[in-house]
């Protein structure tokens with residue numbers, strides 16, 4: 001059996017999967033080294049916080065996801081941001097390891113233009129720098145805008161471009177800033193395209209993620225799928241599965257600043 005795998009990005013705050021169910025599911029998974037639950041919006045912080053409190057190998061990020069921002073008005077966005085800051089200053093802040101998701105999404109441009117999206121992204125970037133926390137980036141299309149926003153704040157970042165969906169040529173533009181690149185379980189993604197991207201990411205910058213939930217998979221099943229995806233990627237890179245998983249786990253710990261616990 002290959003070593004336990006770290007899931008760099010999931011959402012343990014979806015209303016469909018209450019914390020008690022998830023904690024039970026996490027308890028019965030074999031072969032999960034740890035996971036980070038990414039932030040979406042303030043009404044979901046409590047669920048993620050509860051899972052982190054119950055399962056020590058799960059940590060979380062807090063932020064306003066570009067989809068959440070696009071779905072709310074300006075007053076709600078400002079209140080949402082206050083809730084992010086309150087969470088970062090709150091009693092359970094020791095479970096927070098990153099700021100995010102944050103970023104830009106071209107598919108939401110009918111709801112929020114690029115300037116507005118970049119303004120919220122920049123606010124979150126400054127917060128991450130101020131607190132010395134890594135960032136969890138959600139970038140769909142608009143890579144030029146995202147890179148401009150990153151560079152305008154700092155030439156150097158710790159964090160991950162989650163669920164990377166760009167072309168392989170974009171990878172060095174992110175890794176040059178210090179960022180990692182994560183490949184996600186994507187049922188609709190063309191596997192051959194993912195293999196090309198998987199070969200283009202340097203070993204010290206590669207992360208794997210479920211980006212769970214899915215409608216038809218519970219979390220233990222998603223972790224099984226993640227292991228299968230890891231095997232495909234190891235194949236594409238000409239590595240063995242155990243060493244790819246070890247690389248992923250070490251990279252996850254480095255990005256999120258985690259110690260060696262619970263393996």
Ligand SMILES: [Zn+2]
Nearest residue numbers: 009038101211
């Ligand atoms: Zn996500």
